[in-house]
Every structure is written in C-alpha cells, then in structure tokens.
Amino acid sequence: MIEVKGVEKSFDRQKVLNGIDLTIADKEVTAIIGKSGSGKSVFLKHLIGLLKPEKGNILIDGEDITKLSGRELDKVREKLGVLFQGGALFDSLTVFENVAFPLKEKTKLSRKEIQEKVLQALEDVGLRGMEKKYPAEISGGMKKRVALARALITEPTIVLFDEPTTGLDPIILHSIHKLIMMTHKKYGFTGIIISHEIPEIFEIADRVAMLHNGVIVEVGTPEEIKNSSNPLVRQFITGSLEGPIDLF
Amino acid sequence: MKKLIRKLGSWGLSAIRRMGHMFVFLINTFYYIFIPPFKFNLLLRQIRFFGNKSLIVILLTGSFAGMVLALQLFYTLRKFGSEALLGPAIALSLIRELGPVLSALMVTGRAGSALTAEIGIMRITEQIDALTSMALNPMRYLIVPNMVASIIVFPLLAAIFDIIGIYGGYVVAVDLLGMSSGTYFSQMENFVDWEDIRMGLYKSLSFGVLVSWICCYKGFYTGYGAEGVSKSTTEAVVTSSVLILIWDYFVGSVLI
Numbered sequence: 001m002i003e004v005k006g007v008e009k010s011f012d013r014q015k016v017l018n019g020i021d022l023t024i025a026d027k028e029v030t031a032i033i034g035k036s037g038s039g040k041s042v043f044l045k046h047l048i049g050l051l052k053p054e055k056g057n058i059l060i061d062g063e064d065i066t067k068l069s070g071r072e073l074d075k076v077r078e079k080l081g082v083l084f085q086g087g088a089l090f091d092s093l094t095v096f097e098n099v100a101f102p103l104k105e106k107t108k109l110s111r112k113e114i115q116e117k118v119l120q121a122l123e124d125v126g127l128r129g130m131e132k133k134y135p136a137e138i139s140g141g142m143k144k145r146v147a148l149a150r151a152l153i154t155e156p157t158i159v160l161f162d163e164p165t166t167g168l169d170p171i172i173l174h175s176i177h178k179l180i181m182m183t184h185k186k187y188g189f190t191g192i193i194i195s196h197e198i199p200e201i202f203e204i205a206d207r208v209a210m211l212h213n214g215v216i217v218e219v220g221t222p223e224e225i226k227n228s229s230n231p232l233v234r235q236f237i238t239g240s241l242e243g244p245i246d247l248f
Numbered sequence: 249m250k251k252l253i254r255k256l257g258s259w260g261l262s263a264i265r266r267m268g269h270m271f272v273f274l275i276n277t278f279y280y281i282f283i284p285p286f287k288f289n290l291l292l293r294q295i296r297f298f299g300n301k302s303l304i305v306i307l308l309t310g311s312f313a314g315m316v317l318a319l320q321l322f323y324t325l326r327k328f329g330s331e332a333l334l335g336p337a338i339a340l341s342l343i344r345e346l347g348p349v350l351s352a353l354m355v356t357g358r359a360g361s362a363l364t365a366e367i368g369i370m371r372i373t374e375q376i377d378a379l380t381s382m383a384l385n386p387m388r389y390l391i392v393p394n395m396v397a398s399i400i401v402f403p404l405l406a407a408i409f410d411i412i413g414i415y416g417g418y419v420v421a422v423d424l425l426g427m428s429s430g431t432y433f434s435q436m437e438n439f440v441d442w443e444d445i446r447m448g449l450y451k452s453l454s455f456g457v458l459v460s461w462i463c464c465y466k467g468f469y470t471g472y473g474a475e476g477v478s479k480s481t482t483e484a485v486v487t488s489s490v491l492i493l494i495w496d497y498f499v500g501s502v503l504i
Contacts, residue, residue: 075383082381090370091369
C-alpha cells in the first residue's frame with residue numbers, strides 16, 4: 001500500500017505540491033488526472049524518491065521513503081517499475097539491451113534466462129523482431145512499448161506510468177492502454193498512471209484522483225468521478241472553457 | 249551602495265555553494281572508483297571514446313606545434329649562436345608545457361564537449377532518472393568510467409603529442425633549415441631528464457581529472473531543454489580551458 005500524507009514541495013518559492021493526501025490500495029490501478037502544470041509529474045518523482053518533500057511523508061509498504069537514502073532507498077526502489085514520459089530508453093543500447101538492462105544489472109540470471117525473459121516481454125508488447133533496433137530507429141509508440149517491457153521485466157509490485165500515451169494517435173493510445181490492462185492482469189501490480197486522457201483513462205483505472213493546484217481535490221471510482229458535482233472535476237472531465245480552473 | 253553590497257554578497261555565497269557542490273561531486277566520484285562492482289566494459293568504451301575522438305586532432309596539432317616551435321626557436325637561438333640547442337629546446341617545451349596543455353585543450357574541445365552534451369541529453373530525457381529508479385547509481389555508470397578513462401588517456405595523448413611534436417620539429421629543423429639530424433637528437437638526450445617527463449605526466453594526469461570533473465558535472469546538472477544542454481556544453485569547454493591554464497601555472501610553480 002502507498003500512503004501519501006501532507007506532502008508539500010516548492011521550487012523557487014513557487015508551491016507545486018500543497019499538502020497531498022492520498023492512499024493507494026494494493027493491486028489497484030489509480031489514475032491521477034489534472035491539467036498540465038498541476039504537479040502530477042513532480043508528485044510521481046516523489047514516489048520514486050527522485051525528489052524529497054519539504055513536508056509530509058510517503059509510506060510504501062509501511063516504509064517512509066522521505067526518511068530513506070542510499071541503499072535503504074534503493075531497496076524500496078527495487079519494488080518499482082517506472083515508465084517515463086518520453087520512454088527514457090538508453091540511446092546507446094538496442095531495444096533488446098534496454099529491456100535486458102535491469103535484469104543484467106540487478107539479478108544473477110544466466111545469459112540464456114535473460115534472453116528468454118526479454119524475448120517473452122517483447123512478445124507481450126508486440127515487438128518481437130525489433131530487438132536489434134536502436135531507440136532512434138523506432139516510433140514514439142514503439143518506444144513506449146519498449147519502456148513498458150523494461151518497466152515490467154523485473155516483475156515489480158508497483159508500476160508508475162508518467163503520461164504513457166501523451167503524443168500518440170488514438171489507435172496506439174488504445175493499444176498502450178490495452179497492454180497496461182493485460183500486463184496488470186498478468187502480473188497483478190499496483191499501478192499509478194499520470195494521465196489527462198479523458199475519458200479513455202476511466203476504462204483502465206480502478207480509482208481516479210484529481211490533482212489541482214498541488215492538492216488532491218477528489219478521489220473515487222471512475223463512475224464517481226464521472227458523476228462528481230465538484231465544479232473543478234466537472235470542468236476538467238468535460239474540457240469546458242468556463243469554470244473555476246484557470247486556463248493559463 | 250547597500251544594494252550593491254547585498255548583490256555582491258549573494259553572488260559570492262552562490263559561487264561558494266556551487267563550488268562546494270562541485271567538490272562533493274568530485275569526492276563522490278573518487279569514492280565510487282574504489283567501490284565494486286567495477287564497470288570494465290564501460291571503462292573500455294570511454295577510453296575508446298576519448299582516444300578515438302581526439303587522436304586525429306592530437307596528431308595534427310602536435311605536428312604543427314613542433315614545426316612552429318622549430319621555426320621560431322631556430323631564429324631566436326641563432327641570434328645567440330646556440331642553434332645546436334634547438335632539439336632540447338623543442339623537447340623541453342613540449343614535454344614540460346605544450347604537450348600536456350595543448351593536448352588537454354584539444355581533448356576538451358573534442359571529447360569533453362561531446363561528453364557534456366551526452367550526459368546532459370541523458371539528464372533531460374530522464375535516462376539518468378531511469379537509472380536511479382532502477383536502484384542503480386548513475387555516478388557508477390556515467391561518471392566513474394569517464395574519470396578513470398581520462399586519467400588513463402590524457403597522459404597517453406600528451407605523450408603522443410610530444411613525440412609527434414618532436415618529429416614535426418625535426419622535419420622543419422633538418423629538412424627545411426638544414427640542421428644535422430645527429431645534433432637535433434643528441435643534444436636532446438643530454439638536456440631532457442626524467443624530472444621533465446615526470447612534470448609533464450603530473451600535469452596531464454591532473455588535467456585529465458579536471459576536464460572529466462568539469463565536463464561530467466556540467467552535463468549531470470544541466471539546465472532544461474536543448475538550450476540548457478547547449479549552455480552547459482559551452483560552460484564546460486570554457487571553464488575547463490581556463491582552469492587548465494590556471495592549474496598549469498600552479499603545478500608548474502610548485503614542481504619547478
């Protein structure tokens with residue numbers, strides 16, 4: 001379980017997270033929605049321990065990662081798989097090497113075992129035959145799928161997705177969402193998806209939380225969010241120009 | 249007046265903070281050099297990166313540096329009737345000074361800038377964050393191999409620069425200015441000793457640490473977007489080049 005309690009963070013005196021409280025249940029997929037610049041990616045970086053909050057606590061399976069560093073923090077990170085916004089694939093490595101990288105560096109699996117696992121992971125994301133390509137030679141959608149395979153290769157218990165479908169066409173978007181659902185069913189991880197793909201995100205999330213001006217303004221099931229009477233939520237999910245959310 | 253003092257104070261404090269941050273980065277780098285697991289494959293790749301990127305430019309600048317030295321020193325020494333000392337003068341200038349300094353400047357421009365840009369791009373495309381999120385230490389994967397590679401490669405490139413420079417000087421002195429080849433080399437043997445070679449070696453070793461430290465740091469903590477990477481790359485090259493010359497003076501004045 002992930003518990004976030006009163007997390008605050010500022011950059012150059014500008015408050016980005018203003019006291020976030022959120023509980024994420026095990027094996028559920030929670031989507032965090034909110035307009036661009038609302039602090040979603042900053043929040044995600046706190047969950048990975050890449051940023052430290054000025055106030056508040058983040059408990060992953062009971063361990064407060066805001067108080068951990070070095071090897072202790074790395075132990076918690078070993079439970080995580082992260083799909084970064086741009087994929088964050090290593091340019092100098094091929095698709096195969098990218099997916100194999102965490103296994104090679106973090107496990108004692110033999111070469112053959114690594115090869116079997118990587119080929120299976122690439123099969124799962126529909127990229128068999130692309131092993132020898134470099135990230136620069138494949139499309140944006142393919143990069144996200146390779147990144148998904150890499151994020152899941154160590155079978156993490158928690159997977160964080162930072163805008164996994166931004167900039168993709170509707171068909172690829174649906175295929176990525178389908179992949180996330182399929183892999184969630186197969187591995188049973190706790191998923192956190194940062195997204196502003198409305199209404200598509202409602203299909204894959206068990207719960208949806210809306211972040212606005214650095215605080216969680218509403219949490220609920222997709223149905224509850226769709227029927228919310230909160231004007232902030234209503235304006236965001238309908239994409240209306242009229243309402244309490246500032247456009248710029 | 250008060251405003252000016254406040255501004256100067258704030259500038260001074262931020263400069264001290266930045267320098268402190270850079271020193272912590274250097275200490276961390278040296279700490280991880282000695283902590284296993286060691287990444288030998290990455291080290292070999294970076295040795296190739298430094299050597300391969302810089303060798304041609306070192307050969308070219310080395311030979312022309314030697315040729316120019318021969319030309320200028322010949323006319324100066326002739327005024328004192330000491331043309332016979334041309335060989336040792338070229339060799340000493342190259343081994344003690346020009347070899348380490350010019351080769352370090354060339355490697356900075358060629359490989360140092362590429363290194364900052366590469367690490368900077370890894371930072372802005374979240375590749376460094378990806379390493380951290382996999383519970384892998386980016387210092388070990390990105391910084392340590394570059395530091396060790398530059399400590400190995402800088403003295404080697406300086407030695408190549410010296411040899412090519414001495415032969416460049418030989419071509420001008422013997423083939424163009426009509427000096428005897430025996431005089432050129434025999435006097436060199438008498439005047440160049442191990443102390444001079446050791447001084448050149450110390451200099452190029454320290455330049456290796458300096459260039460790799462500055463270029464890695466600037467890339468690792470680059471600003472946002474393409475503009476941030478471009479700014480970091482320029483800063484890395486300018487800072488490294490200036491510090492090479494300043495450090496050269498201090499090392500020279502201590503070791504002389």
